[in-house]
Amino acid sequence: MKNILITGGAGFIGSHVVRLMVKKYPNYQIVNLDALTYAGNLENLTDIEHASNYEFVKGDITDAKLVSRLFATHNFDGVIHLAAESHVDRSISNPLEFIQTNIIGTVNLLNAARMQWKDQFEDKLFYHISTDEVYGSLGETGLFTETTSYDPRSPYSASKASSDHLVRAYFHTYGLPVVISNCSNNYGPNQFPEKLIPLAINNIKNNKPIPIYGKGDNIRDWLFVEDHASAIDEIFHNGKNGETYNIGGLNEWKNIDLIHLLCKIMDKALHRAEGESAKLITFVKDRAGHDQRYAIDSSKLMKELNWKPSLQFEEGLEKTVDWYLNNQKWMSRILSGEYESYYNTQYGDR
Ligand code: NAD
Ligand code: DAU
Numbered sequence: 272m273k274n275i276l277i278t279g280g281a282g283f284i285g286s287h288v289v290r291l292m293v294k295k296y297p298n299y300q301i302v303n304l305d306a307l308t309y310a311g312n313l314e315n316l317t318d319i320e321h322a323s324n325y326e327f328v329k330g331d332i333t334d335a336k337l338v339s340r341l342f343a344t345h346n347f348d349g350v351i352h353l354a355a356e357s358h359v360d361r362s363i364s365n366p367l368e369f370i371q372t373n374i375i376g377t378v379n380l381l382n383a384a385r386m387q388w389k390d391q392f393e394d395k396l397f398y399h400i401s402t403d404e405v406y407g408s409l410g411e412t413g414l415f416t417e418t419t420s421y422d423p424r425s426p427y428s429a430s431k432a433s434s435d436h437l438v439r440a441y442f443h444t445y446g447l448p449v450v451i452s453n454c455s456n457n458y459g460p461n462q463f464p465e466k467l468i469p470l471a472i473n474n475i476k477n478n479k480p481i482p483i484y485g486k487g488d489n490i491r492d493w494l495f496v497e498d499h500a501s502a503i504d505e506i507f508h509n510g511k512n513g514e515t516y517n518i519g520g521l522n523e524w525k526n527i528d529l530i531h532l533l534c535k536i537m538d539k540a541l542h543r544a545e546g547e548s549a550k551l552i553t554f555v556k557d558r559a560g561h562d563q564r565y566a567i568d569s570s571k572l573m574k575e576l577n578w579k580p581s582l583q584f585e586e587g588l589e590k591t592v593d594w595y596l597n598n599q600k601w602m603s604r605i606l607s608g609e610y611e612s613y614y615n616t617q618y619g620d621r
Contacts, residue, residue: 274300276347278332278380279354281305283462284400286315287500288351293319295504300324302345304338305354306331314601315461332376335383342383349396351507352380355431358465359404362427363559364616373430374437381441390446397449398507399438403492403519404428405453408562415453416568417515424560442513450510452503455519455567459496459587460594464605467491468588471530472595473602475537475548485557487527490564494520495587498580505576519567520580527552532585536592 280289280303292301305311307329319325330337332354354376356362356369381397388395406415407422423432441447458468471481502518510516524532534548541548572578582590595602 274345274347276302276304276350278304278352281307281311281313281315284457284496284499285353286461287496288353288503289316290319291500291504293322293325297324302326302328304328304330304341310463332379333371335379338379339383339386342387348394350380350384351398351503353400359425359427360558362425366426369426369430374433377434378437381437385445385447392446392448395448397447399449399451401435401451401453402431403453403455403565403567405432405435409564409566414566414568415517417517417571424562448512450506450514452506452516452518454499455492455494455565457496457499458493459591464602468591469595471533472592475534475551480553481530481551482553482555483526483530484555484561489526489561490523492519492566493522493524493584494580495582498582502572502578505578509576516572517567517569518572519569522584523566533588536589540592540596
């Protein structure tokens with residue numbers, strides 16, 4: 272494959288995928304299509320922005336004409352589709368944006384790929400990046416597998432589930448070559464500080480309360496973002512047409528336990544007395560419809576494509592803390608402007 276479109280490449284996971292592809296495959300032309308919403312940040316890509324095999328295009332995937340023009344001018348062989356509205360809390364306050372980007376935007380890309388490839392599908396691939404949240408919420412035991420029934424419970428996960436169904440519909444109806452992966456919670460450098468880990472790091476650093484929803488007993492399965500990017504690379508190149516792959520690190524944590532571990536790492540990094548950061552933990556009103564537990568079985572990916580995560584959680588968290596503490600300018604630019612007003616609406620009264 273030569274010409275690859277990556278959507279959402281200025282966001283958290285997308286920027287790690289773009290970097291990996293640009294550096295690892297100098298013969299590929301990588302086009303990053305991103306609308307630069309509040310979550311998109313070209314600062315995430317300054318180290319590769321001048322690479323000869325990289326092009327950034329600012330554009331919105333909900334704009335069908337723009338998307339089909341881009342396909343017509345670039346002759347893409349493959350698509351790795353990450354662009355999305357990604358934050359569950361925002362989907363609760365504004366579902367429509369999620370419907371537009373995650374569903375309509377995905378259909379625009381599917382249509383454009385179909386039109387360009389005109390049934391000549393050899394060596395073509397539409398790779399859709401999705402989430403474990405489409406499977407709903409687990410009880411105390413069990414893991415999500417690729418055959419778990421869909422049961423999305425937030426506007427975000429419902430919009431992602433819908434896009435997954437549409438991608439599969441284009442495979443069955445039109446024969447479009449597709450692959451889908453559903454990944455667990457990512458963490459690492461460049462994550463927008465509305466998400467639990469970077470939000471907590473920033474609040475601890477600034478001696479602000481760490482808001483924990485409900486009792487803090489919800490469970491998430493955490494994966495370092497570069498490990499997600501390496502899984503995407505593997506699946507893009509070696510995944511089977513029409514298949515789904517679950518991606519996760521077998522790394523379940525109760526939110527409150529995760530935050531205690533993070534506080535311990537922050538105490539050390541900030542040369543504070545042990546237990547100092549944990550004093551900032553504050554229990555707040557629960558998220559509406561808060562899914563209790565996610566946990567992913569990624570044995571298919573591990574067995575069939577030989578993928579495995581590279582980092583232990585504590586090591587990954589330490590790396591993440593170091594990155595945020597050494598990139599305060601990145602954070603302070605985000606903390607001004609749009610993010611600030613969102614943050615005040617979300618947490619102002621708590
Ligand atoms: P993010 O919010 O950090 O980034 C999303 C990117 O998409 C941003 O750069 C944004 O500008 C861009 N974008 C949004 N709307 C757009 C539009 N209409 N047109 C073009 N670009 C648009 O998200 P993320 O956390 O990096 O997630 C990326 C993908 O991975 C999403 O599809 C998400 O559902 C999926 N995913 C995320 C996680 C996670 O833990 N963050 C886990 C599993 C799957
Ligand atoms: O599982 C994959 C999903 O992980 C992705 O599809 C989403 O795009 C991504 O945002 C993430 O969703 P979560 O809702 O799990 O992530 P978030 O960081 O928002 O929350 C993690 C857990 O922490 C969740 O149980 C809610 C809780 N939480 C979150 C925030 C922001 C808090 O207790 N306090 C907070 O302030």
